[in-house]
Amino acid sequence: MKKELLLICIVLATGSVFMNLSVLSARNVIHTNNYTGNYYNNINPDEISIFPNPVVGKKLTIAAENPFDMIEILNIVGSSVIMQKFDLGIYKVVLNLENLDKGIYIVKVKFNSNIIVTEKITVQ
Numbered sequence: 001m002k003k004e005l006l007l008i009c010i011v012l013a014t015g016s017v018f019m020n021l022s023v024l025s026a027r028n029v030i031h032t033n034n035y036t037g038n039y040y041n042n043i044n045p046d047e048i049s050i051f052p053n054p055v056v057g058k059k060l061t062i063a064a065e066n067p068f069d070m071i072e073i074l075n076i077v078g079s080s081v082i083m084q085k086f087d088l089g090i091y092k093v094v095l096n097l098e099n100l101d102k103g104i105y106i107v108k109v110k111f112n113s114n115i116i117v118t119e120k121i122t123v124q
Contacts, residue, residue, distance in 0.1 A: 050107055054122035055097055062109060063092040070110035071095065073121075076103060097123055 047065040062071060067089025073082040081100060084093070089112040100123050109117045 048109060048117055048119075050109075050119050050121065053119075054124045056124050058096060058098040058100075058123075060095045060097055060107075060121065061092070062095070062107070064109065064111070065091070066111050066113070067091055068109050068111045070108075072108040072110075073097075073100075074106040074108065076105070078106075081105070 049061070049063045051061055062068075068091075069086050069089050071082070071084045071093060072080055073095075075081050082095065082097075084095070086093075102123055105121050105123060107119050107121055109119075111117070
C-alpha cells in the first residue's frame with residue numbers, strides 16, 4: 001500500500017503556529033496529528049543549539065541561553081518517541097538516542113515561558 005505524507009504549516013503574524021501532519025493511503029487518512037503553539041515568541045532561534053545534526057553517535061546535545069523544562073522528540077508521523085520533563089528549568093541536556101531508528105525526527109523544546117521551539121534532526 002502506497003502511503004503519502006502531508007504537512008500543513010501556518011504561521012500567523014502574531015507568532016501563532018498551526019501544523020497538521022497526516023499520513024495518507026490511497027483511500028483514507030491513516031494517522032493525523034495537530035499542533036498549535038508559538039513560534040520563537042521572544043526566543044531568538046540563535047539562542048538554542050541542537051547538535052550534532054545529523055546525529056551519528058547516538059548522543060544529542062540541546063543547549064539554550066534561556067531555561068527549558070521539557071524536551072520531546074517526535075517521529076515523522078508525529079508520535080512521541082522520547083519525552084523528558086525537568087522540575088526546574090535547565091540550560092543544557094545530552095540525550096541518548098540509541099533506541100531510535102535511523103530517520104528524520106522533530107525535536108520540541110518547551111521553555112519555562114511556555115514558548116515551544118521545534119527543529120528537525122536526522123538520526124543516521
